[in-house]
Amino acid sequence: MTIHVKNNIHWVGQRDWEVQDFHGTEFKMTKGTSYNSYLLREEKTVLIDTVDHRFSHQFLQNLEMEIDLKSIDCIVVNHAEEDHSGALAALLERIPNTPIYCTEAAIDSIVGHHHHPEWNFKTVKTGDSLDVGNGKQLVFVEAPMLHWPDSMMTYLTGDAVLFSNDAFGQHYCDEHLFNDEVDQTELMDQCLRYYSNILTPFSNLVTAKIKEVLSFNLPVDMIATSHGIVWRDNPAQIIEKYLEWADDYQEDRITIFYDSMSNNTRMMADAIAQGIHDVDPAVAVKVFNVSRQDKNEILANVFRSKGVLVGSSTMNNVMMPKVAGMLEEITGLRFKQKKAGAFGSYGWNGGAVDRIHSRLTDAGFETVAGLKTKWRPDGKAMRICRAHGQQIAKQWALHELNVQPMQVVEAEPAPALSVAVPEKQKPQAHGAGCDCMICTVCNWVYDPEIGEPNQGVEPGTAWGDVPDYFLCPECNLGKDVFAVHTRCEVA
Numbered sequence: 001m002t003i004h005v006k007n008n009i010h011w012v013g014q015r016d017w018e019v020q021d022f023h024g025t026e027f028k029m030t031k032g033t034s035y036n037s038y039l040l041r042e043e044k045t046v047l048i049d050t051v052d053h054r055f056s057h058q059f060l061q062n063l064e065m066e067i068d069l070k071s072i073d074c075i076v077v078n079h080a081e082e083d084h085s086g087a088l089a090a091l092l093e094r095i096p097n098t099p100i101y102c103t104e105a106a107i108d109s110i111v112g113h114h115h116h117p118e119w120n121f122k123t124v125k126t127g128d129s130l131d132v133g134n135g136k137q138l139v140f141v142e143a144p145m146l147h148w149p150d151s152m153m154t155y156l157t158g159d160a161v162l163f164s165n166d167a168f169g170q171h172y173c174d175e176h177l178f179n180d181e182v183d184q185t186e187l188m189d190q191c192l193r194y195y196s197n198i199l200t201p202f203s204n205l206v207t208a209k210i211k212e213v214l215s216f217n218l219p220v221d222m223i224a225t226s227h228g229i230v231w232r233d234n235p236a237q238i239i240e241k242y243l244e245w246a247d248d249y250q251e252d253r254i255t256i257f258y259d260s261m262s263n264n265t266r267m268m269a270d271a272i273a274q275g276i277h278d279v280d281p282a283v284a285v286k287v288f289n290v291s292r293q294d295k296n297e298i299l300a301n302v303f304r305s306k307g308v309l310v311g312s313s314t315m316n317n318v319m320m321p322k323v324a325g326m327l328e329e330i331t332g333l334r335f336k337q338k339k340a341g342a343f344g345s346y347g348w349n350g351g352a353v354d355r356i357h358s359r360l361t362d363a364g365f366e367t368v369a370g371l372k373t374k375w376r377p378d379g380k381a382m383r384i385c386r387a388h389g390q391q392i393a394k395q396w397a398l399h400e401l402n403v404q405p406m407q408v409v410e411a412e413p414a415p416a417l418s419v420a421v422p423e424k425q426k427p428q429a430h431g432a433g434c435d436c437m438i439c440t441v442c443n444w445v446y447d448p449e450i451g452e453p454n455q456g457v458e459p460g461t462a463w464g465d466v467p468d469y470f471l472c473p474e475c476n477l478g479k480d481v482f483a484v485h486t487r488c489e490v491a
Helices: 053-066 088-094 104-114 184-215 236-245 264-279 294-303 319-332 352-361 380-397
Strands: 005-006 008-011 012-018 033-035 038-041 045-048 074-076 100-102 122-123 129-133 136-142 152-156 161-166 222-225 253-259 284-289 307-312 339-346 370-374 437-439 483-486
Touching: 005 222, 012 053, 012 294, 033 122, 053 088, 053 122, 074 236, 088 104, 100 104, 184 236, 184 294, 253 264, 253 319, 264 284, 264 307, 264 339, 264 370, 264 380, 284 294, 294 319, 307 319, 307 352, 339 352, 339 380, 352 437, 370 380
Parallel strands: 045 074, 074 100, 100 122, 161 222, 253 284, 253 307, 307 339, 339 370
Antiparallel strands: 005 008, 008 038, 012 033, 038 045, 129 136, 136 152, 152 161, 437 483
């Protein structure tokens, strides 16, 4: 199947409605994708890119229905990644020695993927051109690290079409090819999802490359991307969006994401979100559980946000694995000019919050003090979580807030905004040989003279008479972790 693009340009690519993963499993595709290959038939016949290797046979079959493969004079490879050049080997089996125009860096990538160093490579640099006849030329523009070292764009004079490679594209599959034919909200959502998850680390290069291309003063009537739709209606709109997204983009939005073993950290997230809304109803607050929701949607929201709050239960004195993985992704995306904070519930130690705080600081975020709650938050703890959200809303506000003082419940001052927890039960000073027992995990002391009324253990109950279902009030472990308190005389 072919689709007419403009004049002597036809789309000869492949739609992929079923694909769900990209870059291994790192990018989830919610709307499929397309592999856009373009056929130019001027005095010379030029093929720009191929398709993913899984569609090699179908690609060649469709191409042969359109032209004699031997009539292809040359192939332009804008990018060597498999979803662009995957059918190259199958094609060159049919038309060996056909010239391949690509950057010098692309030769390494193409040979690395296909293991054919003997192919007829023609290296091009920015400003080099290829005469295709009928008064038209292909002009090549290197675009290293957008998003591979080998990347380039190709511009067709006369028709004013920019074959933009991955830039300005999106993983988005539709039966229509052009931007004015599809759902506009859906399209822009996918464009932002693509940019935020893939191109954010290269934002400085995006800005520089767009300005370089604009400095050539070449008219751009159409942008033909490698994935998704072709921009024919006001193509400048996506260029303007890229310049906006590349400029330390943020909206009046706060993203909260967390993972929780027993819903305690989730309760904290809810209370913090409510506190933010108390003070600043205009700010958008989005809350996500990283173990259950779309990771790339979370990252897109972080990209859009002025700040992010990251929560985790403490497990083995570290954060939950999926939170750690998300922080690794965030570090790689190199977000700028954003604020962040950590929170979480813990039992006998609270190392997760400290680790999250350190990772966020190392990732370049402007961090605020972390918030810890011991065990399941009670009413007082929930009020402090809500007050923490109120403080965040005030500190991160992008506009003047009109909040009455009585509306804000201030948290009690504490160095790390940690929730106050009941002090450990302290026995009275005893002599040697007393009957106190100590938890060997958290050092909570059971004093028979006091008992543990919260679990129905009356004062005066000897340790041997304490029920087997008894749990340490501090760490929630059973009687088997207790030992004789040999130094109880030191109160």
